[in-house]
Amino acid sequence: MINYVFDTNVLLYDPMSIFTFENSVINIPITVIEEIDIFKKHMDQTGYNARFVARKLDELRSLGELNKGVKIENGSIIRVNVCNHHLKDLIPDELISDKADNLILSVAKYLQEKEDKEVIFVTKDANLRIKADVLGIKSIDYEKDKVEIESFFEGAKKVVVSDDIINRFYQDGELEIEIDAAENEYLFLVSEINEKHTALGRYSKKNGKVVKIKEFKEGVWGIFARNAEQKFAFDALMDDSIKLVCLMGIAGTGKTLLAIAAGLKKVADDRVYKKLLVARPIFPMGKDLGYLPGELKEKLNPWMQPVYDNLQLILSSEDGGYSYKALLEQNIVEIEALTYIRGRSMPNQYFIVDEAQNLTPHEIKTILTRAGENTKVILTGDPYQIDNPYIDYHSNGLTYVVDKFKDDEIAAVVTLIKGERSELATKAAKKL
Structure with a gap:
């Protein structure tokens, strides 16, 4: 022994x-x-x-x-x-x-x-x-649930095909093709003779087809996709058959913004879900809620401010410049700390878990098992930016879920690469 x-x-x-x-x-x-x-x-x-x-x-x-x-x-x-x-x-x-x-x-x-x-x-x-x-x-190291970085699934790949195949894809809206890809993996189809002739699709493994992604040219609650990865993200976020979406990327790539915009569209406009619930872990700041003055709502503000900022940005892009507080008062949107998720059952909700890279696999399992009937869960985060001292890139909950759901028909993964917050934010993320 x-x-x-x-x-x-x-x-x-x-x-x-x-x-x-x-x-x-x-x-x-x-x-x-x-x-x-x-x-x-x-x-x-x-x-x-x-x-x-x-x-x-x-x-x-x-x-x-x-x-x-x-x-x-x-x-x-x-x-x-x-x-x-x-x-x-x-x-x-x-x-x-x-x-x-x-x-x-x-x-x-x-x-x-x-x-x-x-x-x-x-x-x-x-x-x-x-x-x-x-x-x-x-x-x-305790390596249970560890994910190997070499085989990590990013959710999209580039595929070089003939010019004729891309033309046929645009004409038919789908394409039967034999390809080594996972279920719901996104594809950049690039012409072998003209690299500017491209198409974007999503692979259906069970049907053996690539289907055109749904593009929202008029925007989603005033938010427009600025690059291919963001188009992939909107496609997954707006597809009700996909119950779990993992959005990964560095700061400024639009993970939380896209997720909240899609959630507002699905809850307030389409009424597919009854409520938009946004939650974040609170421990990365190093203090428990009890150290802050005021009522619970006031204590949550420092951790939830990034969510409020994204909500306000979305609403300010709409005519009239509404305040997010109206959505909170109408119970359309709920902002919550993950501390209080345990024990709840959450049916008919569009549930966004922000900064999911700071959660352990055990915590992620706890959260996902809270999802009730007709609930969609979106996990956002940057696996390279972890504040939790007990986990790393290989063992955090976000990469764990991606690894376990990478070929499941109810899940999709999108890795956002290009920063869109500002030129300064993009360069800072790369250079620093």
Whole structure:
């Protein structure tokens, strides 16, 4: 059996992680329990995970003494470690003796010296993995639900075809073609003899056809697509048969703006859905709602201001320059923190989750399973701009969903490349 020593961040990232290693000893240092006790008071997903871990460990007490180890169904033993040792005897003096990370690492070192089993330290903290390596302790990242960047699905591809095929595509509005593409993957059809002769389509794998995308030349609530990727985005956002849309791209590419404009059209004009719900995670700012003064609405304002800005931009493009507050008062639009989504059922809603790259796969699953009948979910975000310290490009919820739904007929992915906010914003995103 292998001695796995778990860091706090692994449990906060995936509260079920201690049950994913079979026929092993899962060691949880007492310092980890101390840190979980601090996080359990938070009202975000991290706080929920901390409380979940505490409850699970409490349930295991009925099976035996945790300090001696409790055997679970998959053959592993879960043990809470209270080691009677002097830290200075295990790790160098250069490391701060009362720092939580070093106390957790000392447990791994202690087990390595005292027990005849291989010790593997599991942490999502890169610095802690470096420290472990220096001390001669094997360490790994917790890689459940990890997506490999080399095979990441971007949702569109360029296909070179004959000039005649493009002409036929424009004439018929569809094209039967054998091509290696996923369901609902968008295609740039480019003539092999004239690169300016192009067409835009979406692939239907089950029908073996490329169909013309729907272009909204008169705009959607005053917002016009400025490039091919934005046309792809509107096609997916406005298609009621597509229940999940993932919009990815750097700042200024129009992800949130396009999603909100499409949502307003579907809710206020077409009445396909009863409400436009826009939600964002609140933890990237580093503070819980309770630290801010005022009522709940006032506390949400700092995190939700980007959404309000997009709403106001859309409404100002309409004749009369309406205020978004009217939409809120009429209950057409609801702005919510993801903290309060848990436990809700959301039927007949156009549901936009902004900054989805800051969510874990577990959080994304929680959100998507809230979707009721006739609800469409749009995830927007930039996988390269992550504020959550427990995840990265490979392990965030947005890339996880893209990887799992990349060939599903109810899902579509669009990667927005060109910045359209302003020349300055575009250059800043590229150069900085």
